[in-house]
Amino acid sequence: MTGVLFVFILVVVVLAIQLMQAQKDFQAQTDDLSEQIEKSSKAENIRKSMLDEIQKDLESEGIEVIVSQNGSVISIPNDLLGFDSGSHDIKEKYEAKSLTIGTIIAREIEEHDGEEFLDTVFVEGHTDNAKYQGLEGTGNWGLSTFRAISLWKLWEEELPSDQQLETMQGPEGQPLFSVSGYSDTRPVNANQSTDLGAAANRRIDIRFTIVRADSDTLKEIEREVADQ
Known part of the structure; x- marks a missing residue:
């Protein structure tokens, strides 16, 4: 009888330990999920x-x-950049304002600890819908990309050393800034029948993306919490 009681007590103890461990795991997963959500919200x-x-x-x-x-x-x-239709050059008279934009972006990223919370900052070039045949057949795609490159090169070459954007890094040590082109696929003005309407689409967007938890990781945490 004593042996049976001992086994019973042992089973109860084992179950209690397992329950305590399960509660700890559940709390850890809940805390992890809350931390990821809080970090994304803060970013x-x-x-x-x-x-x-x-x-x-x-x-x-x-x-x-x-x-x-x-x-x-x-x-x-475009009135700050002065891109002519079919051109990716930033004319000299527009350079000062372009550099001021880069200077202020660099300063605010620094002051807001942006390198901790930003994943990538995309310098995105855009064109109007006039078909461009240059740049070795890359057309509007190449033109939009070279517009973004023109602004980036200006910043790279002319901003002072303490405001250099190319040295900024994301949380995992990767370069923070990236350059891309979208051709005429994202117009801000659908009416491009006038010079003014078309010029509105010759622009550069600076897109700031934040660090987020991987969606698969979040789903896995949520599944584990739900299973507890």
Whole structure:
């Protein structure tokens, strides 16, 4: 009888230990999920604050840019860049304002600890819908990309050493900035029948993406929590 009681007690103890471990695992997974959500929310708030400050600082310099409704993109209109149709050159008279934009972006990223919370900052070039045949057949895709490269090279070559964007790194040590082109696939003005309407689409967007938990990781955490 004593042996049976001992086995019973042993089973109860083992079950209690397993239950305690399961509760610890559940709490750890819940805490991990909460931490990921909190970090993403904090990153979104910092990004919004950063872009608001960039826009405000630029306005104080007489430079009007557009911030998207979701607070993730700064759009630099063509009247600040002066791209002619079919051209990717930033003319000399537009360089000063372009450099001011780069200077303020660098400063606000630094002041908001952006290298901790930003994943990538995309310098995105865009064109109007006029068919461009140059750049060895790359057409509007090449033209839009070279517009973004033109702005990036200007920043790279002319910004002072303490405002260099190319040295900024994301949380995992990768370069923070990237350059891309979207051809005429993302127009901001559907009416391109006039010079003014077409010029609105010859622009550069600066897209700020934040660090987020991998979606598969979040789903796995959520599944594990649900199974507890």
